[in-house]
Amino acid sequence: MPLFLLFLLMALPAASQTSQPRAAPPGDPVRGLALLTNFRDSLPRHSGNGLRCVSCHLENGTRASAMPWLGSVTRYPRFRARPGYEETMERRVNECIARSLAGRMLHEDSREMRDMVAYLETLRDRPRPSGVDTVRLAGNVARGRRTYAGTCARCHGPNGQGLPTGPALWGTGSFSIGAGMARQSLFATFVRHNMPFDHAVTLTDQQAADVAAFVLVQPRQDHPGKERDWPKGDAPADIAYATTGTRAAGRTVPPARPLLRRRVAPDSLAPMPARRTP
C-alpha cells in the first residue's frame, strides 16, 4: 500500500473525532451599534471618510425614509445585480464600508462584523416599511448650486467639506463614486424625504433633484473596480460611471466625473463566488 494511503487511513478516524471548527461566539449588538455610530473613531484603519453608518441610515437604521435596516437580515443572502452574485449580509455591510465609507472591508468573521450584524439582527422582526416615493426627475446643476448655498451650506459647509453640524457631501470626507448615494435618484430621494435635517420634507421633488445634480458633479473619492459593477449590462441609468457591462450592451455611458485618489484601498474587490447550498 502506498505510504500516503496508509497515512490517510490512520488519520481518518482521528479527523472524524475532532469536532467541527468551533462556531464563533455570537456578536454583541450593543457593541455593534457603537461601531455603526462611531465607525471612524472605532475602526480608523477601515474608514476612508468622515461618515458613519448612521449618517445615512438615520435613527440607527429605523427611519423608514432613510434606507431602513428594519427586517433587512431576512432578505439575505440574496442575488444583487450590482455585484452580479448572491450576497451575504456580511458582504452587503462590506459593500457599504468600501463604497459609502470609502473604506477597507472587514473580515466577514471578524468580531466587529459579527457585532454589527448582531445589531441588524435585533431589527429582524420589525416590519419592513413600504418604500418612499422615488424622485426620478433630472436635475439642473445651476439651480442646484443656488439651492445648496441657500439650504444646505449652513450645515454641510460652503464647499461641501462638512461642518460639526453636518458631514461632508463631496471631497475626501464624503462617500465614494461607487456608493448608492452617488446615484442621482437615490441622493435626490434621500434629500427629498430627510433634508434639511431640521426641516425635512420642505423641498420640492425638483429642488431635491437639482441639488443632487449639483452635489454629484463635484469631485469625490474613486472606487477602484467600479467598472465591474452590473456585469450583465443592466446598470441603472443614473449611476455616475461607465461599466464594462454597459459598454458591452452598447448602451450610452455617462460622462466622466472628477475623481479624487482613494485614501484607503477597499482591499477585497475580487468578485465573490456565488454561495451554493449543497
Ligand code: HEC
Ligand atoms: C453615504 C450613505 C451611506 C452610508 C454612510 C452607509 N450606507 Fe448602507 N446603504 C446606503 C444606501 C444608499 C443603500 C442602498 C439602499 C437601496 O438599495 O435602496 C444602503 C444599503 C445598506 C444595506 C442593505 C439593506 C437592505 O435591506 O438590503 C445595509 C445592510 C447597509 N447599507 C449597511 C450599512 C452599514 C453597516 C454601514 C456602515 C458600515 C453603512 N451601510 C453606511 C447608504 C449608506
Ligand code: HEC
Ligand atoms: C440643520 C443642518 C442640516 C442641513 C440644513 C442639511 N443637512 Fe444634510 N445632514 C445633516 C445631519 C446632522 C446629517 C446626519 C449626520 C450624522 O448623523 O452623521 C445629514 C446627512 C446628510 C446626508 C447623508 C450623509 C452624507 O454626508 O452623505 C446627505 C446626502 C445630506 N445630509 C444632504 C443634504 C442636503 C443636500 C441638504 C440641503 C438640501 C442638507 N443635507 C441640509 C444636517 C443638515
